[in-house]
Amino acid sequence: MRDEFRADLQIVSQLLVDMAEGVRGALRQATTALLTADRAAAETVVAGDAEIDSLYRDVEERVCDLLARQAPVASDLRAMITALHVAADLERMGDLADHVAKTALRRHPSPAVPAELRPVFRDMATIADRMAEEIASLLAKPDATLAAQLDSDDDAMDDLHRSLFGVLLGDDWPYGVETAIDATLLGRFYERFADHAVNVGEHVIYLITGESAA
Amino acid sequence: MRDEFRADLQIVSQLLVDMAEGVRGALRQATTALLTADRAAAETVVAGDAEIDSLYRDVEERVCDLLARQAPVASDLRAMITALHVAADLERMGDLADHVAKTALRRHPSPAVPAELRPVFRDMATIADRMAEEIASLLAKPDATLAAQLDSDDDAMDDLHRSLFGVLLGDDWPYGVETAIDATLLGRFYERFADHAVNVGEHVIYLITGESAA
Numbered sequence: 001m002r003d004e005f006r007a008d009l010q011i012v013s014q015l016l017v018d019m020a021e022g023v024r025g026a027l028r029q030a031t032t033a034l035l036t037a038d039r040a041a042a043e044t045v046v047a048g049d050a051e052i053d054s055l056y057r058d059v060e061e062r063v064c065d066l067l068a069r070q071a072p073v074a075s076d077l078r079a080m081i082t083a084l085h086v087a088a089d090l091e092r093m094g095d096l097a098d099h100v101a102k103t104a105l106r107r108h109p110s111p112a113v114p115a116e117l118r119p120v121f122r123d124m125a126t127i128a129d130r131m132a133e134e135i136a137s138l139l140a141k142p143d144a145t146l147a148a149q150l151d152s153d154d155d156a157m158d159d160l161h162r163s164l165f166g167v168l169l170g171d172d173w174p175y176g177v178e179t180a181i182d183a184t185l186l187g188r189f190y191e192r193f194a195d196h197a198v199n200v201g202e203h204v205i206y207l208i209t210g211e212s213a214a
Numbered sequence: 215m216r217d218e219f220r221a222d223l224q225i226v227s228q229l230l231v232d233m234a235e236g237v238r239g240a241l242r243q244a245t246t247a248l249l250t251a252d253r254a255a256a257e258t259v260v261a262g263d264a265e266i267d268s269l270y271r272d273v274e275e276r277v278c279d280l281l282a283r284q285a286p287v288a289s290d291l292r293a294m295i296t297a298l299h300v301a302a303d304l305e306r307m308g309d310l311a312d313h314v315a316k317t318a319l320r321r322h323p324s325p326a327v328p329a330e331l332r333p334v335f336r337d338m339a340t341i342a343d344r345m346a347e348e349i350a351s352l353l354a355k356p357d358a359t360l361a362a363q364l365d366s367d368d369d370a371m372d373d374l375h376r377s378l379f380g381v382l383l384g385d386d387w388p389y390g391v392e393t394a395i396d397a398t399l400l401g402r403f404y405e406r407f408a409d410h411a412v413n414v415g416e417h418v419i420y421l422i423t424g425e426s427a428a
Contacts, residue, residue, distance in 0.1 A: 064288075064295060071285045074278075081278060084298065169392055177394045178383055184398045 024132035026097035031125035045101035052094035131197035238346035240311035245339035259315035266308035345411035364415040
């Protein structure tokens with residue numbers, strides 16, 4: 001019974017790693033779509049979101065099934081509730097990649113982001129990508145130092161987010177309100193992606209240490 | 215055992231109603247802060263968010279405790295997992311009210327929203343308030359017609375959100391980029407508040423019917 005439970009939990013864990021890799025790939029492609037007005041990349045992301053959603057449902061069903069079949073002890077219970085939280089964060093990260101891709105599509109064939117803003121979005125995307133990689137590693141093998149790294153990445157993301165507003169609010173912003181609105185929303189999508197990655201890190205740490213970061 | 219379980223689930227249910235009423239009150243006050251540059255109202259919302267977060271933790275702990283103490287049957291299990299989802303949505307709705315209040319504070323004593331945009335924000339707030347009221351009722355007494363009402367409210371919210379962009383992108387927008395950025399983010403906060411309310415409705419419907427809306 002106990003071995004069977006471990007094996008089932010291992011499957012859930014692998015599904016979460018798959019989700020993390022899926023959302024990482026989605027945001028990479030969405031960023032390509034955004035920065036190079038690549039329609040095919042954007043469409044791949046939008047079509048692929050259903051797969052991430054389906055992994056999410058799979059995690060939920062397996063956790064519910066496990067809870068129903070077994071009478072888990074407290075620590076196992078904590079692992080399962082954590083899996084539900086992590087899956088919800090990852091599902092939302094997939095939505096945010098989808099929003100980036102849809103913004104690129106809405107402006108296609110024009111680029112949604114003017115040349116001046118591409119460096120800041122490229123940097124935000126690099127950090128987001130690293131964070132997604134870190135949570136995939138963390139889910140495969142819990143590690144408190146990696147979870148701490150997520151916090152410093154998130155600080156870097158917040159700095160970039162502020163510098164984005166600096167550009168938008170500069171006296172010499174030449175692109176008008178529509179482009180500023182797009183950039184505002186895009187900035188928020190990357191920043192929220194990072195927030196959810198931090199949440200995942202906190203959930204995993206809670207699982208290791210039993211202590212909440214809050 | 216079964217009666218005790220019912221009583222515990224009833225407590226969780228009441229906590230969710232309290233959360234729904236809490237986020238409703240928070241968004242009402244945040245809107246007042248926004249539309250009348252009322253500093254005290256904004257500070258009340260920001261200070262009150264901790265209480266909503268604390269209710270959230272309370273729901274989580276009680277559900278975990280229930281899962282650990284009892285060996286719930288499938289339908290009870292579904293109710294508990296639903297409670298976790300609903301609590302997470304409500305917690306996020308509280309955060310969004312907090313974001314609205316903080317935007318008002320950041321611009322205080324200037325109004326964050328210029329006169330031209332106040333009607334659209336007032337309408338968005340009215341719909342958001344009705345949706346929060348509906349989910350509080352729904353959580354107290356599940357009702358499929360009320361859940362359907364949430365969808366039509368959400369459509370109205372989306373229409374208002376689009377009309378907001380119409381104003382921002384009009385040839386005669388006189389307020390510059392900074393005000394447009396604030397309005398863009400504020401619009402998103404109200405729209406996301408409504409999305410989470412719809413999620414809550416879907417979770418409750420799933421609980422009644424066993425059928426997912428997706």
